[in-house]
Amino acid sequence: MTDYSAQIIxxxxxxxxxRSPGSLGPQTRFExxxxxxxxxxxxxxxxxxxxxxxxxxxxxxxxxxxFSTIQALSDFIVRRMIELRVAA
Amino acid sequence: MTCAVTAHLSLRAVFDRFAGHTGLAYWHEDGQLSxxxxxxxxxxxxxxxxxxxxxxxxxxxxxxRRFLIAYWACLLSGRTIVPVELDxxxxxxxxxxxxxxATLALFAAPGSLPGRVGDLPAWPVEIxxxxxxxxxxxxxxxxxxxxxxxxxxxxAAYVLFSSGTTGQPKGIAISYGNLADFADWAxxxxxxxxxxGCISGNVRYCFDVSLFEMWFAWLSLRPxxxxxxxxxxxxxxxLDRYRDHKLTxxxxxxxxxxxxxxxxxxxxxxxxxLHTMLFCGEVLTKSLxxxxxxxxxxxxxxxxxxxxxxxxxxxxxxxxxxxxxxSRPLPIGPxxxxxxxxxxxxxxxxDELIIEGKSVGLGYLGDPERQASAFPAAATxxxxxxxxxxxxxxxFFAGRKDREIKLNGYRIDLNILEAALRGIDGVxxxxxxxxxxxxxxxxxxxxxxGRDALLAIGRRxxxxxxxxxxxxxxxxxxxxxxxxxxxLDRGRFVERMEGGTPxxxxxxxxxxxxxxx
Numbered sequence: 302m303t304d305y306s307a308q309i310i311x312x313x314x315x316x317x318x319x320r321s322p323g324s325l326g327p328q329t330r331f332e333x334x335x336x337x338x339x340x341x342x343x344x345x346x347x348x349x350x351x352x353x354x355x356x357x358x359x360x361x362x363x364x365x366x367x368f369s370t371i372q373a374l375s376d377f378i379v380r381r382m383i384e385l386r387v388a389a
Numbered sequence: 390m391t392c393a394v395t396a397h398l399s400l401r402a403v404f405d406r407f408a409g410h411t412g413l414a415y416w417h418e419d420g421q422l423s424x425x426x427x428x429x430x431x432x433x434x435x436x437x438x439x440x441x442x443x444x445x446x447x448x449x450x451x452x453x454r455r456f457l458i459a460y461w462a463c464l465l466s467g468r469t470i471v472p473v474e475l476d477x478x479x480x481x482x483x484x485x486x487x488x489x490x491a492t493l494a495l496f497a498a499p500g501s502l503p504g505r506v507g508d509l510p511a512w513p514v515e516i517x518x519x520x521x522x523x524x525x526x527x528x529x530x531x532x533x534x535x536x537x538x539x540x541x542x543x544x545a546a547y548v549l550f551s552s553g554t555t556g557q558p559k560g561i562a563i564s565y566g567n568l569a570d571f572a573d574w575a576x577x578x579x580x581x582x583x584x585x586g587c588i589s590g591n592v593r594y595c596f597d598v599s600l601f602e603m604w605f606a607w608l609s610l611r612p613x614x615x616x617x618x619x620x621x622x623x624x625x626x627x628l629d630r631y632r633d634h635k636l637t638x639x640x641x642x643x644x645x646x647x648x649x650x651x652x653x654x655x656x657x658x659x660x661x662x663l664h665t666m667l668f669c670g671e672v673l674t675k676s677l678x679x680x681x682x683x684x685x686x687x688x689x690x691x692x693x694x695x696x697x698x699x700x701x702x703x704x705x706x707x708x709x710x711x712x713x714x715x716s717r718p719l720p721i722g723p724x725x726x727x728x729x730x731x732x733x734x735x736x737x738x739x740d741e742l743i744i745e746g747k748s749v750g751l752g753y754l755g756d757p758e759r760q761a762s763a764f765p766a767a768a769t770x771x772x773x774x775x776x777x778x779x780x781x782x783x784x785f786f787a788g789r790k791d792r793e794i795k796l797n798g799y800r801i802d803l804n805i806l807e808a809a810l811r812g813i814d815g816v817x818x819x820x821x822x823x824x825x826x827x828x829x830x831x832x833x834x835x836x837x838x839g840r841d842a843l844l845a846i847g848r849r850x851x852x853x854x855x856x857x858x859x860x861x862x863x864x865x866x867x868x869x870x871x872x873x874x875x876x877l878d879r880g881r882f883v884e885r886m887e888g889g890t891p892x893x894x895x896x897x898x899x900x901x902x903x904x905x906x
Contacts, residue, residue, distance in 0.1 A: 332894065333894055334894065335894070336829070336861060336862065336892070336894040338828060338829065338861070339621050339622060339648065340647075340648050340651065340828060342622040343621075343622050343624055343648055343649075343651045343652065344651050345622075346622055346623065346624075347624075347651060347652055350625070357625070358623045358625060358626060359625075359626065360626055360629075361623070361626075362418075362619065362620060363619065363620055363622060363623060364619070368622075
């Protein structure tokens with residue numbers, strides 16, 4: 302199964318230049334470990350829409366569990382990409 | 390002596406225009422509402438409310454269309470509105486119910502009706518008319534003609550709650566007279582705006598800046614298009630909705646606009662109809678205005694100022710290029726008709742802003758000491774803000790007397806937070822400030838060190854305080870420098886910890902626990 306953790310980690314490091322990719326992993330939590338707030342999430346999704354080919358949030362609804370950890374967000378993107386392919 | 394009852398009648402006149410109007414009143418992802426539907430559903434619910442007591446009513450909801458039905462039903466029937474968001478902790482809802490004296494809750498959200506809300510009996514808010522002849526459990530027939538009471542101008546139309554000392558919610562009451570005066574003012578502001586398209590629905594209904602959005606829409610029979618805060622990160626979806634409904638009028642805090650500006654598509658290319666942005670609730674900066682004008686050439690930007698205690702806002706001014714060139718901060722404008730601003734001299738050489746007139750609300754529930762100090766005379770409110778006025782009648786906001794700050798539109802008194810932290814076992818002293826990025830609160834503690842100890846304290850504070858009051862970043866140290874007065878040198882204390890151990894983050898949750906590792 303495709304995993305988008307690497308792109309997510311790259312995006313996090315772009316938002317917060319003090320982070321290094323090596324310090325982040327699938328279980329890293331956005332709020333608890335990285336101090337993400339709503340502004341950081343907005344930036345994260347904007348970067349991911351540019352860097353993950355074909356990915357767009359579109360009319361998708363986000364639930365808090367979808368962006369709890371890097372792994373959870375990666376799983377969300379996988380599901381969203383399937384929806385987008387089906388819609389196309 | 391007779392009591393004036395004209396405010397309720399003037400608000401009802403606004404409502405009466407909804408009857409039979411098939412235009413869109415409200416758009417939300419879960420469903421929309423025409424003005425006719427809003428009129429009919431609110432009238433039915435008002436009839437039930439008028440026949441079931443007179444106590445305040447909690448409206449428990451978020452952005453669903455049911456919220457507006459409940460809002461108007463309460464306003465028509467003279468039942469004071471007490472809005473409570475869905476993400477409030479149940480203990481806080483119980484406190485709000487107790488302080489407000491509410492006797493009923495209206496559940497204004499989709500899904501199954503909770504048995505009770507904050508220990509109160511809860512009614513669902515119905516959108517569709519029940520079958521003819523249907524009789525509700527309270528004995529009121531669904532097709533009963535509403536018999537609405539006569540309501541005095543001095544009766545409370547709504548009560549909003551903010552965080553008070555020791556975490557007890559503080560209720561601020563606004564009368565029918567205040568609300569009708571606000572609606573009159575909103576009508577004059579509308580005169581300069583594009584009369585077509587939709588109004589933003591950015592602001593939660595427990596935050597009074599939402600009154601601009603509601604009354605702009607209702608007075609001009611235009612729709613509110615309301616993004617849901619569940620989706621707050623999905624700006625592109627909301628941008629598409631606003632574009633589809635031809636957004637012409639935007640209302641928010643400056644902080645929200647800053648968030649949206651992170652998306653390069655937030656510009657005149659995506660929103661070609663956007664004509665006016667009105668800001669309230671925080672200080673508007675020149676840099677934000679410059680960025681907005683670069684994205685939306687020709688945009689009208691209106692700055693407003695005012696406390697919740699005085700019905701949302703009391704001054705307004707359209708920002709012009711010459712204001713950016715001026716060495717002073719952006720003006721907040723002259724007061725609205727019926728309201729006066731004056732300065733009260735203080736020992737510091739700065740002057741406190743005093744608000745007088747029709748916008749001054751009823752005041753605090755159950756807090757006579759604070760009431761006497763903040764409302765020293767009839768229709769007079771001491772703002773606690775420093776202010777100045779130029780020769781043209783324009784006012785300027787010059788900061789707070791106390792250590793109250795604004796974060797995402799919420800008022801937070803840092804002294805209260807520090808006092809609460811000092812009351813927790815193991816905390817010898819505490820400094821709370823706003824991160825230089827202006828987005829997060831930081832707590833610096835003397836005594837506890839280490840992740841676990843700091844998290845335990847964050848969790849403890851989260852039990853007493855509303856989520857927005859709990860600092861995000863936590864630092865601890867067990868040694869400190871003293872200043873010349875043998876007190877904690879707050880500046881050096883903060884500086885030393887900033888450069889040391891990385892901060893511990895404490896999540897904001899609303900379900901009870903507030904901590905993370």
